[in-house]
Amino acid sequence: MFKRMLSAFGVGGPSVDTVLDSPHAMPGQLVTGQVRIQGGSADTEISQVVLSLVPQAELFRVVVQQGVLVPAGQLVSIPFGLPIPWEIPLTAVGGTRLAGVNVGVRTELLIAGAPDEGDLDPVVISPLPSQDKVLEAVGRLGFSFRGTDAEVPQKLSFLPPAQFTGRIRQVELTFFTNAQELQVVLEADQHGGDLFGRFRVSHQEALVTDWASAISGWLAQVAERGTAYPEFAGQPDQRSGPGMGGVLAAGAAGVVGGVVLSEMADEFFGDDED
Numbered sequence: 025m026f027k028r029m030l031s032a033f034g035v036g037g038p039s040v041d042t043v044l045d046s047p048h049a050m051p052g053q054l055v056t057g058q059v060r061i062q063g064g065s066a067d068t069e070i071s072q073v074v075l076s077l078v079p080q081a082e083l084f085r086v087v088v089q090q091g092v093l094v095p096a097g098q099l100v101s102i103p104f105g106l107p108i109p110w111e112i113p114l115t116a117v118g119g120t121r122l123a124g125v126n127v128g129v130r131t132e133l134l135i136a137g138a139p140d141e142g143d144l145d146p147v148v149i150s151p152l153p154s155q156d157k158v159l160e161a162v163g164r165l166g167f168s169f170r171g172t173d174a175e176v177p178q179k180l181s182f183l184p185p186a187q188f189t190g191r192i193r194q195v196e197l198t199f200f201t202n203a204q205e206l207q208v209v210l211e212a213d214q215h216g217g218d219l220f221g222r223f224r225v226s227h228q229e230a231l232v233t234d235w236a237s238a239i240s241g242w243l244a245q246v247a248e249r250g251t252a253y254p255e256f257a258g259q260p261d262q263r264s265g266p267g268m269g270g271v272l273a274a275g276a277a278g279v280v281g282g283v284v285l286s287e288m289a290d291e292f293f294g295d296d297e298d
Contacts (some may be wrong), residue, residue, distance in 0.1 A: 043058050
C-alpha cells in the first residue's frame with residue numbers, strides 16, 4: 025500500500041493509494057483491491073486508471089476505469105479484480121521467498137494524456153496445489169535448489185540428489201500451466217548434452233500422483249542412458265492416452281512416470297492436435 029501525491033498537480037493536488045485485499049495469490053487467481061484517489065484543492069479529471077502486473081507490464085496491462093472525476097477534497101474508490109496469468113513466475117515456495125523474483129501491481133493514472141506511474145504493490149505468488157505436490161517431491165528426493173529468475177516461462181534450477189553426482193550436473197524444472205492441466209518439463213544437464221522429460225496431467229491427477237517415484241524413475245533413465253541420446257519412448261502428447269496411473273504402470277515398457285525422453289526440446293513444444 026503506497027500513498028503518493030500525483031506529480032502532475034504538485035502541492036495541493038490529489039493523492040492515490042492502491043490497497044490490495046490480500047498480498048498473496050496463486051497462478052490463475054484474481055488479485056482484488058481498490059484504487060483510492062483523494063481529491064486535492066481542485067476538481068481533477070483522470071482519463072484512465074490502469075493497472076499493470078510487473079514483471080509482465082509489457083504483456084499484461086488492464087484499464088480498470090475511464091473518465092474519472094475526482095471532486096476537490098473527496099475520496100473516490102475504484103474496486104478492481106486483476107487476473108493473475110497461469111504462467112506467472114513464482115516468488116515464494118513453502119513460505120520462503122525466491123531471491124531475485126518480484127511480482128507486483130503498479131497503478132498508472134493518465135492525466136491530460138500524460139501517465140503518472142505509481143509505486144509497486146508487491147504480490148507474493150505461491151504454487152498451485154498441483155505444482156506444490158511436484159515441488160514437495162523434489163525436496164523429498166534430495167534435490168538442492170540453485171536459483172531461478174523472473175522469466176516466462178520460469179525455470180527452477182536444482183542440483184540432483186547425491187547418488188547422481190558426476191552423472192547429472194543439474195536439473196531444471198519448468199511448469200506450463202492452464203486452467204485444465206499441468207505440464208512439468210524436466211531438463212537434465214549431462215556431460216555431452218541435455219535430456220528432456222515431460223509429464224502432462226490434469227490438476228486433479230497431479231494431486232494424487234506419486235511424483236517422487238515418477239521423477240526418481242526418470243532420473244534413473246537419464247543416468248542409465250548416459251550421454252547417448254535415446255529415441256522417443258512413448259508418445260509426446262499424453263492427453264489422449266491413459267490416466268496418470270496407467271502411464272505409471274507402463275514403466276517396465278520404457279515409459280517411467282509418464283515422462284518421455286527426447287534429444288530436442290522442439291519435440292515437446294510442437295503443435296498439439298486433439
